[in-house]
Amino acid sequence: MIGARRDGFLLAALGAWVLTPIAVLIVRAFAQSWRFPQILPDATDAWPALSAAGTGRVTSALIASLALALATGLFGTVIGFLIARSAVRVGRRFQQLTLAAAFFTVIAPPIALGVGLQVAVLGIGLGGTFTGVFLAHLVPVTGYLTLFAVGVFASFDLSLEDEARTLGASPWQVLSRIVVPLLGRRLGEGLILGGLVSWGQLAITLLVGGGVVRTLPVELLSMVQSGNDQAGAFAALMLSLPPMFAIGLLTVGARRTGASL
Amino acid sequence: MSRRDLPGLLAAVVVASPVLIGAVYSTLAAVGLVGVGAQGFTLERVIDTLTSSETWSGVAWTFATAGAATAVAVAAAFVLAVRVRDRRFGQVMAMLPMAVPHVAAALAALLMFGQSGLLSRLTYALGLTTAPADFQPLVYDRAGVSLVLTFVWKELPYLTLTAMAVLLVDSRELEEVARTLGATARQTFWRVTWPQLWRGTAPAVIAAFAFLVGQYEMPALLAPSNPTALSILIYERAVDPNLLRRGEAHVLGLLALSISGLLVVAHQWWRARAEPGP
Numbered sequence: 248m249i250g251a252r253r254d255g256f257l258l259a260a261l262g263a264w265v266l267t268p269i270a271v272l273i274v275r276a277f278a279q280s281w282r283f284p285q286i287l288p289d290a291t292d293a294w295p296a297l298s299a300a301g302t303g304r305v306t307s308a309l310i311a312s313l314a315l316a317l318a319t320g321l322f323g324t325v326i327g328f329l330i331a332r333s334a335v336r337v338g339r340r341f342q343q344l345t346l347a348a349a350f351f352t353v354i355a356p357p358i359a360l361g362v363g364l365q366v367a368v369l370g371i372g373l374g375g376t377f378t379g380v381f382l383a384h385l386v387p388v389t390g391y392l393t394l395f396a397v398g399v400f401a402s403f404d405l406s407l408e409d410e411a412r413t414l415g416a417s418p419w420q421v422l423s424r425i426v427v428p429l430l431g432r433r434l435g436e437g438l439i440l441g442g443l444v445s446w447g448q449l450a451i452t453l454l455v456g457g458g459v460v461r462t463l464p465v466e467l468l469s470m471v472q473s474g475n476d477q478a479g480a481f482a483a484l485m486l487s488l489p490p491m492f493a494i495g496l497l498t499v500g501a502r503r504t505g506a507s508l
Numbered sequence: 509m510s511r512r513d514l515p516g517l518l519a520a521v522v523v524a525s526p527v528l529i530g531a532v533y534s535t536l537a538a539v540g541l542v543g544v545g546a547q548g549f550t551l552e553r554v555i556d557t558l559t560s561s562e563t564w565s566g567v568a569w570t571f572a573t574a575g576a577a578t579a580v581a582v583a584a585a586f587v588l589a590v591r592v593r594d595r596r597f598g599q600v601m602a603m604l605p606m607a608v609p610h611v612a613a614a615l616a617a618l619l620m621f622g623q624s625g626l627l628s629r630l631t632y633a634l635g636l637t638t639a640p641a642d643f644q645p646l647v648y649d650r651a652g653v654s655l656v657l658t659f660v661w662k663e664l665p666y667l668t669l670t671a672m673a674v675l676l677v678d679s680r681e682l683e684e685v686a687r688t689l690g691a692t693a694r695q696t697f698w699r700v701t702w703p704q705l706w707r708g709t710a711p712a713v714i715a716a717f718a719f720l721v722g723q724y725e726m727p728a729l730l731a732p733s734n735p736t737a738l739s740i741l742i743y744e745r746a747v748d749p750n751l752l753r754r755g756e757a758h759v760l761g762l763l764a765l766s767i768s769g770l771l772v773v774a775h776q777w778w779r780a781r782a783e784p785g786p
Binding site: 253254257258261262264265266267268269271272275283284285286326330331333334337341343344345346347348349350351352353354355356357358359360361362363364365366367370385386389390393446447449450453454464467468471472476479480483484486487490491493494498 | 517518519520521522523524526527529530531532533534537542543587588591592595597598601602603604605606607608609610611612613615616617618619620624626628629630632633640661715718719721722723724725728729738739742743746757758760761762764765768769771772775776780
């Protein structure tokens, strides 16, 4: 009885800890003014807030972020799965080496990666361009997706490919009729995961994009630093909604198939 | 190495190559051979940067805030994993902050912990303070209170889900066996649950710490300017109007990459130790 009450308290504390910052963002985004010492704003009117912040900067930044997320998710999934497929077919030592390399790209400070990549991207004339930022985002995205795909291939029966080849299937037929259908859902998850990694990138975008490529995180930082908290909070919500939707989608998918996320 | 291993080696090279290319460029830029402000080979920037007290106070502050946040997040994740691992609400709540990007979480912290933020308003309403200036600064403060709390908020989901996965897969049957054999709840926790939990989550703990060390978005909005977090120091040098200082960004970047490299080695070593061999 005491244990159940303690767990209930723990869950309530967890709910408050997690939801309060999100609630604060929602209130700030939709309140015309929220002056000290008001704990809650007097009146909320969503439309002026939305029209001020939603048009122009946030919208174009949202489009740029979506395009980058889609492109990096797509290319990252293809590259990550190809790398992982090569890695799982070899001995444990080289598999570990690939995993370590992928893990390094995941945890290496984006700002440190960005400083080196900035010089490299400038060298090929792509500094301050969408393509340059796309290439730079691909680095961490590929790392995440390689780690993800190695996990996927751990439960994938590679002998199916060999059997199909023995029966005379061409490499294209093996790919289109065996590998892609069997990995379909996982490829979709990879696309979402890759998109999410790109979606939140700020440091790399700032350095490689040089302030010219305005993604939603770049715009949000600029709004907050210029003191425009309301537009910043609105941009923060726009930035948080797609990941919430994607995580919800993955969770529902995982529950339906009995897989763990 | 056999021919069969070549694709594996190639895969590792492909994954690592962008980082290696960046690191090579950074190395060349650090010694003044390429990049903006390059004036021929010199070790001056490397020596100046690595002997600067600003660099090492920044590194120490970064390690301290990342370490404190990781310790708090690990403790909270373990408690949640043990107590509420079977509760759907707990699982959903534990996962939710994952969806909020770091820069958005930092803004929420600013709105909560700033001197005119929500907490300050609550203390005013309770009569504990009479003006925003009376409220203890929790943002841009040397102790990094709001930064550490925001780090914890963002890292808790990853660590909690990892700990829950470890317990769901590895511990349940062993716990039941221990209880059947007469172990008390306390004995079961310390002799069965805790060793499984620690061994299973240690690589994730190292990864979380490494990730926080390299964080840029949250320090950019919440950290003080003195000492300066390592990531902020790198960015400031990279965009310094004085072109001669930009080489310092590369030295600092290489320092950060070296720290990450050491943490990757620690992570892989611990994983290899925790996982059974082939």
